[in-house]
Amino acid sequence: MSAIEIRNVKKRYKALQALKGVSLTVEDGEFFGLLGPNGAGKTTLISILAGLARADEGSVSVRGHDVAADFRRARRALGVVPQELVFDPFFTVRETLRIQSGYFGLRRNDDWIDEVMANLDLTEKADANMRALSGGMKRRVLVAQALVHRPPVIVLDEPTAGVDVELRQTLWKFISRLNREGHTIVLTTHYLEEAESLCDRIAMLRRGEVVALERTSELLQRFAGMQLFVRLAQGELPADLRPFEVEPSAPGARQHLLRLSSYDEVERILAQCRAHGCTFDEIDVRKADLEDVFVQLMNGPELVEGLA
Numbered sequence: 001m002s003a004i005e006i007r008n009v010k011k012r013y014k015a016l017q018a019l020k021g022v023s024l025t026v027e028d029g030e031f032f033g034l035l036g037p038n039g040a041g042k043t044t045l046i047s048i049l050a051g052l053a054r055a056d057e058g059s060v061s062v063r064g065h066d067v068a069a070d071f072r073r074a075r076r077a078l079g080v081v082p083q084e085l086v087f088d089p090f091f092t093v094r095e096t097l098r099i100q101s102g103y104f105g106l107r108r109n110d111d112w113i114d115e116v117m118a119n120l121d122l123t124e125k126a127d128a129n130m131r132a133l134s135g136g137m138k139r140r141v142l143v144a145q146a147l148v149h150r151p152p153v154i155v156l157d158e159p160t161a162g163v164d165v166e167l168r169q170t171l172w173k174f175i176s177r178l179n180r181e182g183h184t185i186v187l188t189t190h191y192l193e194e195a196e197s198l199c200d201r202i203a204m205l206r207r208g209e210v211v212a213l214e215r216t217s218e219l220l221q222r223f224a225g226m227q228l229f230v231r232l233a234q235g236e237l238p239a240d241l242r243p244f245e246v247e248p249s250a251p252g253a254r255q256h257l258l259r260l261s262s263y264d265e266v267e268r269i270l271a272q273c274r275a276h277g278c279t280f281d282e283i284d285v286r287k288a289d290l291e292d293v294f295v296q297l298m299n300g301p302e303l304v305e306g307l308a
Helices: 042-049 071-076 093-103 110-119 135-147 165-180 192-198 216-223 239-244 265-275 290-299
Strands: 004-013 016-026 031-035 057-062 078-081 153-157 184-188 201-206 209-215 226-234 255-260 279-287
Touching: 004 042, 016 042, 016 057, 016 209, 031 042, 031 192, 042 057, 042 078, 042 153, 042 184, 071 078, 078 135, 093 110, 093 135, 110 135, 110 165, 135 153, 135 165, 153 165, 165 184, 165 192, 184 192, 192 216, 192 290, 201 216, 201 290, 209 216, 209 290, 216 290, 226 265, 239 255, 239 265, 255 265, 265 279
Parallel strands: 031 184, 031 201, 078 153, 153 184
Antiparallel strands: 004 016, 004 057, 201 209, 226 255, 226 279
16 A cells, blocks of 8 residues: 555646646655645645645545545544644643644543654643744644654655754654654655655656656666866857756856766866867866756756656
């Protein structure tokens, strides 16, 4: 049984087609990244998954439970950390988590609540009123609320947006532990280094469509590989090398980043530049990261892969 099944999901808001037939599967126990620029459709997809919005077409299920037809079981299997800071100002942290437990019919859940608070460094704030907490502490409580019923599938929508390094490290240590224990994690983030280090597999959305879906290591190799950075002292990049630029440069630009398929190409490219009168201030061969892949896919042609 897959953790999440999304099949040909479409969603329109008046003139905006937010999702254009998205299909993907998240397997049990995966740490899965859902990436894309603002407006790509990530939050719409998560809203449909969480039952906060209805798809116009297609189907979504969580551990075999359709989110519309079998919504109670689907909700029980899912914990969502929203991007927005939403809280009730009239309760303490512990009361908030007890109330959340009650939504799922859980009694005598204090041992797990204590463990979650301890792992998120919330123990000292257990009796503090929610409105007295800092933004970072409120976000920790949102994470705790999503985990309080021990869902097998956890969705984190920008969980570290605007928070300090300490919270990021604490959160990822706890979430990674839950993933090792068998929980499925789905992460959306604009911190691409987080996704690169944490996620086994990644889907990238652009304008409501999946433009890449595969293992992180394969995505890095296939779309980025290696890169050659050059800063020219004199001359201009030869025209026949411009198609290999990661991002198109302006006429007369001195800095260029070129895609490489192997180290063997370096000397050929440098010789070609020298033949056109170029001299260099700086030369560097580097491995591309997920940010480089992201830029290529968001600015390049449609590249839909691995949808089975």
